[in-house]
Amino acid sequence: MKDKPPFALQLPILLIALLFTASGEAYARDDGFSARSVKGTWGFTLNGTFLPSETFAFPTPAAAAGITIYDGEGGCSLSATLNVGGQVTPQPVESMDCSYTVDPSGAGTQETTVLLPLGSDPVPVTFLTNFVIVDRVNELPFILSEKPGMGLAPIVATGAAKRITRNSRRGP
Numbered sequence: 698m699k700d701k702p703p704f705a706l707q708l709p710i711l712l713i714a715l716l717f718t719a720s721g722e723a724y725a726r727d728d729g730f731s732a733r734s735v736k737g738t739w740g741f742t743l744n745g746t747f748l749p750s751e752t753f754a755f756p757t758p759a760a761a762a763g764i765t766i767y768d769g770e771g772g773c774s775l776s777a778t779l780n781v782g783g784q785v786t787p788q789p790v791e792s793m794d795c796s797y798t799v800d801p802s803g804a805g806t807q808e809t810t811v812l813l814p815l816g817s818d819p820v821p822v823t824f825l826t827n828f829v830i831v832d833r834v835n836e837l838p839f840i841l842s843e844k845p846g847m848g849l850a851p852i853v854a855t856g857a858a859k860r861i862t863r864n865s866r867r868g869p
Contacts, residue, residue: 729801734834736769737863743841745854747781752815752850757782763789765807765858773797775809786814793821803830805837808844815849822849828858835860 740763747757763777775792778785790811799805807826812819828839841854 730799730803730805730830730834731801732767732771732797732799733769734799734803734830735767735797735805735837737767738861739765739767739837739858740861741765741777741837741839741856741858743839743854743856745841745852745856747849748851748853750850751848753782757850759852759854761856764861765795767797771796771798773807773809775811777811779813781813781815790814794823799830804828805830807839813849820849822847824852 741761743759743761745759747753747759749755758780759782760780761777763775765773765775767773773792773795775795776789778789780786790813792809792811794810795807797805797807805828807828808823809826810821810823813822823844824841825844826839826841828837830837837858839856839858841852841856843849843852
């Protein structure tokens, strides 16, 4: 009969196995993820390019940094500083309308309408964001595009949001 490893070795191995088994599932409900999974305040950065159109004669780089607050029920708000073609917005752009959904697999969509300060008159634009929940519900990598039919310019953009708080208040 083979000798069993000493209990001092068995316990750490058992604890590590339990940790890896439980870590991924502990953050999703039994029936998967939902809008409640992302409730809280998130900081994000985004980088992309507006493609040539009537608005932009040449490919125009764009970047943003900001905060999104998810209410846990499908509503959200967004505030961001933008840099489009090297011009930084003098004040943050705020969402006029913002909603989101999360399916049980952890994939989500967000639709956000903002007034972009392009030219003398701000232009309302709706952006679509597709994200996935990762890192134990602490990060949302995403892609962003303009909602079809908005008429501004096609955009190709990627970014990531990181959790700041698990509630709906701003700040830590």
